[in-house]
Amino acid sequence: MIQFLIDTIIRALDLALIAVALSGVYSLIKFPNVALVQYAVVGAFVGMLLQQAGLPLVLALPVSAIFVGLVAVIFNVLLFERLLTEGSAIALIGSLALSMILSAVFLLAFGPAAYRFDLAVAPAMRVLGARITVHQLSTLAITVAALGGFAAILFFTRLGREMRATATNKVLASASGIDTRRVINATVFLSGVLAALGGMTLAMRGSVSIDLGTQMLLPVFAAAILGGLGNALGAIAGALVISAAETFVTNTNFGVLTGTDFLFLPASYAQTASFALLVGFLLLRPSGLFTSEVSRV
Amino acid sequence: MSEFLIHVAAVSCLYGILALALNLQMGFSGLVNFGLIALFGCGTYGAAFAHLWGWPPLAGLALGLIFAALMGLFFARLGARMSEDYWGIATLSLAEIMRLVFTNEQALAGGAQGVSGLPVSFAGLAGQGAGLSRLALYAALLAAAFVLCQRITRSGFGMALKMMREEPQLARALGYDLGRMRAIVMVISSLMAAVAGFLYAHYLSFVGPEQLMSHETFLIWSMVIIGGIANNWGVVAGAFLMQFALAYVPFVKDWLDMPSDFVAATRLVIVGGGILAFLIWRPKGLFPERIGGSHG
Amino acid sequence: MTRTTPALATLLAATTLLSAPAALAEITLGAVIPLSGSNATPGEDQRRGIEIAVKEINAAGGVLGEPLKVIVEDSAGKPQTAIDAARKLVTVDEVPLVIGSYSSGITLPMGEYLVQEGIPHLNPASTSGLVRNIGDSSFSMVGLDNVSTEFAAKEVIANGWKNVAVLAVNNAFGQGVAQEFQKHLEAMGGGVKTSVLFTGGQPSYRRELQQLEATDPDAYVFTAYGTDAALIMQESFELGLQEDAPWYSILITMMNKDTAPEFKQGLSGMDVGYLGAGGEGYAATYEADYGETFLSAYGGYAHDAVLFAAKAIEKAGSTDKQALLTAIRALGDEGFTGATGEIKLDANGQRMSQPYLKFKVEGNDLVQMD
Numbered sequence: 001m002i003q004f005l006i007d008t009i010i011r012a013l014d015l016a017l018i019a020v021a022l023s024g025v026y027s028l029i030k031f032p033n034v035a036l037v038q039y040a041v042v043g044a045f046v047g048m049l050l051q052q053a054g055l056p057l058v059l060a061l062p063v064s065a066i067f068v069g070l071v072a073v074i075f076n077v078l079l080f081e082r083l084l085t086e087g088s089a090i091a092l093i094g095s096l097a098l099s100m101i102l103s104a105v106f107l108l109a110f111g112p113a114a115y116r117f118d119l120a121v122a123p124a125m126r127v128l129g130a131r132i133t134v135h136q137l138s139t140l141a142i143t144v145a146a147l148g149g150f151a152a153i154l155f156f157t158r159l160g161r162e163m164r165a166t167a168t169n170k171v172l173a174s175a176s177g178i179d180t181r182r183v184i185n186a187t188v189f190l191s192g193v194l195a196a197l198g199g200m201t202l203a204m205r206g207s208v209s210i211d212l213g214t215q216m217l218l219p220v221f222a223a224a225i226l227g228g229l230g231n232a233l234g235a236i237a238g239a240l241v242i243s244a245a246e247t248f249v250t251n252t253n254f255g256v257l258t259g260t261d262f263l264f265l266p267a268s269y270a271q272t273a274s275f276a277l278l279v280g281f282l283l284l285r286p287s288g289l290f291t292s293e294v295s296r297v
Numbered sequence: 298m299s300e301f302l303i304h305v306a307a308v309s310c311l312y313g314i315l316a317l318a319l320n321l322q323m324g325f326s327g328l329v330n331f332g333l334i335a336l337f338g339c340g341t342y343g344a345a346f347a348h349l350w351g352w353p354p355l356a357g358l359a360l361g362l363i364f365a366a367l368m369g370l371f372f373a374r375l376g377a378r379m380s381e382d383y384w385g386i387a388t389l390s391l392a393e394i395m396r397l398v399f400t401n402e403q404a405l406a407g408g409a410q411g412v413s414g415l416p417v418s419f420a421g422l423a424g425q426g427a428g429l430s431r432l433a434l435y436a437a438l439l440a441a442a443f444v445l446c447q448r449i450t451r452s453g454f455g456m457a458l459k460m461m462r463e464e465p466q467l468a469r470a471l472g473y474d475l476g477r478m479r480a481i482v483m484v485i486s487s488l489m490a491a492v493a494g495f496l497y498a499h500y501l502s503f504v505g506p507e508q509l510m511s512h513e514t515f516l517i518w519s520m521v522i523i524g525g526i527a528n529n530w531g532v533v534a535g536a537f538l539m540q541f542a543l544a545y546v547p548f549v550k551d552w553l554d555m556p557s558d559f560v561a562a563t564r565l566v567i568v569g570g571g572i573l574a575f576l577i578w579r580p581k582g583l584f585p586e587r588i589g590g591s592h593g
Numbered sequence: 594m595t596r597t598t599p600a601l602a603t604l605l606a607a608t609t610l611l612s613a614p615a616a617l618a619e620i621t622l623g624a625v626i627p628l629s630g631s632n633a634t635p636g637e638d639q640r641r642g643i644e645i646a647v648k649e650i651n652a653a654g655g656v657l658g659e660p661l662k663v664i665v666e667d668s669a670g671k672p673q674t675a676i677d678a679a680r681k682l683v684t685v686d687e688v689p690l691v692i693g694s695y696s697s698g699i700t701l702p703m704g705e706y707l708v709q710e711g712i713p714h715l716n717p718a719s720t721s722g723l724v725r726n727i728g729d730s731s732f733s734m735v736g737l738d739n740v741s742t743e744f745a746a747k748e749v750i751a752n753g754w755k756n757v758a759v760l761a762v763n764n765a766f767g768q769g770v771a772q773e774f775q776k777h778l779e780a781m782g783g784g785v786k787t788s789v790l791f792t793g794g795q796p797s798y799r800r801e802l803q804q805l806e807a808t809d810p811d812a813y814v815f816t817a818y819g820t821d822a823a824l825i826m827q828e829s830f831e832l833g834l835q836e837d838a839p840w841y842s843i844l845i846t847m848m849n850k851d852t853a854p855e856f857k858q859g860l861s862g863m864d865v866g867y868l869g870a871g872g873e874g875y876a877a878t879y880e881a882d883y884g885e886t887f888l889s890a891y892g893g894y895a896h897d898a899v900l901f902a903a904k905a906i907e908k909a910g911s912t913d914k915q916a917l918l919t920a921i922r923a924l925g926d927e928g929f930t931g932a933t934g935e936i937k938l939d940a941n942g943q944r945m946s947q948p949y950l951k952f953k954v955e956g957n958d959l960v961q962m963d
Contacts, residue, residue: 007803032382079573086580089329089381093522094576096331096515100569104562111629113820114796116827121855123833133831206797207824214511215796218393221386250800253807262787262808266401266763267800275390282387283375300684400792403768409792410765411672413702414727417709502709503702505672547666547681561629561669 003130004251010136010205011243012236013143017198018216019223019235020147021191024154027167027230028184031088034095035075036195037213037220038102043068043196044203044212045106048115057117061142065196072192073185099213106210114207117200139201146197150190151233163187167230219246219271222278245277246270301544303428307500309540310435314442314493316520316532318486323518324527324586325450326482327462329381330372332388334514335395336487339364340494342399345412345504354416354499361491369487373480389511396509411505418499435496439533442489446529449485458482459527512568519568523575525582534583542567620656620912621664622902623682625675625693625703626895628667632695634819634850635889639695639717640665642892645878646899656903657910663899668694672702679703683712689912690715690905692898695891696818697721698764704731713917717898718891720844720865721769725941730918732925732938734898735865735891736947738769744949745814745843745863746777754812754839756784758805760825761816763790770816770843786810793821802829806837813840822848826856835859845952845959846890854957861962864890865933866948872932897931904929 022036043064050060075098083094124131154160162183165173174180202208202216219242227238250270255263315337322328343361347354372391376384400409419430449455460468461475469475498504516539524535546563549555575582624643627636643663650661664686666678675694682688690713694700700719707714708728716724716731720738724731749757759774761767767790775785786808791801802825805813813834817825826848829835835858842848845862875896880886887893901924906912909920925938937945951962 003803007799032386079577083576086576089385090576090580092329092382092385093518094573097519097569097572097576100512100515100565101573104565104569107562107565108559111633113633114794114824121827121831123836124831131832202796206799206828208796209794209820211794212796218386218390222390225383225386251803264787264789264804264807266790266792267798267804268397268401268792268795270800272394272397275394279375279387279390279394282383301681304680304684400763401790403790407765408768408790409763410698410768411702413672414705501673501676501702502706503672503676505702507671508673547678560667 002128004247006130006132007247007251008243011246012239013139014202015220015223015239015242016236017143017146017194018220019239020150020232021194022220022224023227023229023235024232025188025191027232028187029084031084031091032221032229034092034217035098036191037216038099039068039072039192039195040199040216041106041208041213042071044199044208045110047200048117051118061200064200065193068196069189069192072188076185076188103210110210114209116207117204119204135204139204142197142201146194147236150194154232159186219274222274225278226281242274242277245273249273300425300428303432305541305544307432307435309537310439311493311497312520312540313439313533313536314489315517316524316536317442317446317529318489319517320521320527320529320532321446321482321486324521325455325462326458327381328376328479329385330388331385331514332392333490333517334509334511335392336365336368336490337494338395338509339368340491341498341504341508342406344415344495344498345406348412348415349406358495361495362488365487365491366484369483370480373483376479392509392511392514396506399506409506411503413503415499415502415504417502431500438492443529443533450529516568519572523571523582525584525586527586528584531582531584619660619662620906621662621686621688623664623686623688623691625666625668625678625691627670627695629669632670632818635695635847635891638888638892639895641879641883642896643899645875645882646896650903656906661903664688668699672699675699675703676706679706683710689914689917690902692717692895696764697724697766700724701727701765711914713914713921715898715902717895719766721765722773723765723769725943732921732942733944734894734901734936736944739773740947741949742770742773743777746774746781748863748951749778749812749814749841750781750783756786756810757812757814758786758808758810759788759814760801760805761790762818762821763792767816798825798828802832802834806834810838812838814843816843818847819851823851826852830856849959850888857954861953863949863951866950875932893932897933897936900931901929901936
């Protein structure tokens with residue numbers, strides 16, 4: 001049971017940062033930016049390169065996150081502002097196309113092999129019978145800090161107020177003197193930072209290869225949609241629900257059903273669980289699990 | 298005509314059928330389907346099951362068509378309840394579920410291994426006869442699919458589809474049953490995709506879950522966007538253009554003496570870059586939709 | 594008129610010259626191997642084996658008096674890419690024989706395609722039992738996994754491990770190994786508590802490892818390729834699975850090079866033999882040319898596939914497909930000695946006897962046990 005809880009939380013860590021980024025940007029520009037999962041991979045690779053270049057990890061993480069934030073703003077200004085004039089479906093397709101191009105860049109630059117940070121790997125500690133590794137704990141701390149920081153910006157700063165105002169009613173926000181374009185690009189920057197941290201913490205727990213973005217796409221979407229797209233903090237709850245479903249599918253011994261000692265479903269069915277949950281959920285509640293707090297401001 | 302040229306032309310014809318199917322959905326009806334490859338997969342796996350169970354190949358076609366019609370109807374039902382980008386994500390998820398199930402269930406068509414050794418159509422003919430006969434068959438089916446699409450889109454029903462795409466509220470107010478229209482479009486285009494899948498399986502001689510990767514769907518999207526959304530001539534031209542461009546990448550690699558990852562990367566850039574470039578600079582594609590046209 | 598004719602003639606001659614040499618001046622074979630993807634390391638080993646074989650043959654005067662050339666294409670570890678590559682070799686380069694590939698998941702569909710085209714196919718590495726059924730014109734230079742898993746099962750029993758958990762990659766090779774190994778182990782009185790198949794290329798294999806751990810086995814038996822295996826070993830170390838029970842690798846050279854030494858202490862395993870009697874020359878050339886020892890066990894088999902093909906073409910006296918097939922069968926019957934020992938083919942065109950070796954890891958290297 002403890003192991004189940006811990007596995008669920010660890011998996012939620014994989015998803016939460018990127019899902020929050022996705023949801024946060026959606027609240028302002030109303031299209032789900034698929035390329036965010038690739039920004040996470042960019043963050044991980046850049047962080048590794050910085051570490052190889054001699055930067056200590058505590059510096060490599062924020063430098064790479066800021067770099068990816070800027071990249072996100074550049075793509076937003078050059079690409080998505082233009083595509084959005086054609087409609088959200090066009091922008092969505094554009095973000096898919098951008099993801100493919102980024103995949104090609106990763107493939108040429110890094111090849112198909114998996115990479116990891118240069119971190120000492122130690123055997124796991126036992127906590128109440130469940131296993132936890134040092135890196136799981138350190139990335140948990142990073143993730144909580146990043147999410148806390150984002151929430152603080154959203155609720156306790158002028159920028160946060162402007163973000164919420166713009167999300168609620170862009171025209172009105174603009175009329176009351178808010179520079180909505182600046183607010184949107186600030187949010188895009190933050191989303192890039194969060195996604196990059198998401199990618200780097202994932203890589204710290206395991207490894208990163210060029211397929212990571214594609215593999216994360218649907219679970220992250222499932223988490224963000226379940227939390228109510230546009231409701232940034234709802235995405236955290238969405239991530240927990242998705243992780244619990246995935247962990248249930250892979251950790252449960254179904255041997256009882258077939259009369260054998262052990263029967264586990266293939267671990268890649270974890271994703272199937274989240275997709276099925278997503279589709280079923282979309283059928284029942286097309287607007288998400290939680291009413292958007294942002295819209296009630 | 299060299300055999301390689303025949304090969305590329307034959308595959309282009311099959312992708313032409315897929316591009317027409319997607320065009321019917323997203324071009325004319327505004328249905329953002331990111332799971333088209335699953336409908337294609339109904340055709341390939343229909344062929345695979347028939348081969349495994351020792352049925353004649355044509356029974357596999359029937360099986361594939363039944364799968365595809367059911368899946369198309371299910372997609373359409375989903376579409377009734379959600380907005381277009383949500384539907385896009387939902388269809389993408391369904392296609393991925395199908396791929397994951399076929400990857401992990403060995404009892405179903407070999408799991409990750411897939412099914413190989415399917416009979417290749419016209420394999421008995423000597424020399425270039427086999428390749429040319431296949432090309433002729435695929436070209437004839439492409440022509441038939443084209444005529445069908447032209448007839449649909451120029452009919453009153455086609456007009457109603459465009460209204461559903463542009464002004465769904467108005468269409469509903471005018472008394473059109475959008476759910477039924479969506480279902481009809483999805484079933485017709487799903488059947489087309491399944492036919493292409495069935496022929497592809499009996500061309501490659503191999504069916505496996507890797508053929509259902511989502512980037513295959515985006516390849517078809519690139520054909521539609523580059524050729525011209527809602528223009529049947531355009532999307533067929535787009536299919537040929539993309540297939541020929543992709544087929545010659547390995548030769549460019551040999552010529553420039555590039556590393557072996559170059560081929561995969563260049564293909565991604567051609568598809569992704571093609572989509573982006575056209576969306577930005579020529580969103581209506583090479584052959585823009587003809588507005589108005591000859592509606593009765 | 595008189596002026597244009599010589600010009601035309603020159604032009605004609607030039608076109609003939611430009612197009613002809615490939616067909617006339619050399620014998621060209623094709624090979625499809627994984628140069629990219631997670632099997633790029635053994636693929637590179639295969640490429641080196643082929644390169645050495647071509648050099649040896651050309652140094653000894655070529656084939657039928659012509660120089661030999663092998664066009665190497667990348668399978669990228671994907672069936673579709675491999676079939677497309679084989680199609681290019683057959684239709685554009687018009688090779689009389691194709692060698693390939695590495696993993697059975699690729700070799701099967703590609704081999705079936707080649708059989709349908711009537712092009713002789715030599716399998717230099719894939720060990721799935723299904724390879725036997727590819728078809729008449731397909732031949733294996735390596736013994737299949739019904740033999741190798743029996744060897745592994747004997748080892749496991751001899752080590753006193755009665756109940757084991759099996760982890761294998763989800764493709765034809767892994768499926769075959771898991772099934773065959775279980776069959777042999779049960780016949781010897783042991784048991785498999787669970788068999789988990791994993792999909793390659795994942796960022797983490799914790800879930801699979803936890804499933805294995807839940808069955809509390811005497812030992813973990815696994816088979817995985819390159820970088821996937823490296824991550825599995827790292828995570829099993831992190832999760833403490835390596836403390837609980839020993840790990841045993843089937844075809845250990847597939848994963849040893851990519852795995853860091855601290856994550857594979859105490860690992861043992863088995864693989865096909867690198868070298869047979871008479872293979873010392875090959876090993877010496879390899880180390881001289883590439884400055885290191887073999888990357889995997891499979892370069893020698895690719896090397897032998899080229900030698901075998903060249904010998905068969907000599908025997909056939911031409912590159913005509915029918916004559917070549919007859920020659921390959923005849924050569925398989927009488928036996929042929931390459932770097933990996935004697936290659937004799939059975940009625941299905943599969944290699945009959947196959948040397949296997951036991952290994953254990955010491956530091957970063959594999960040490961042979963007897």
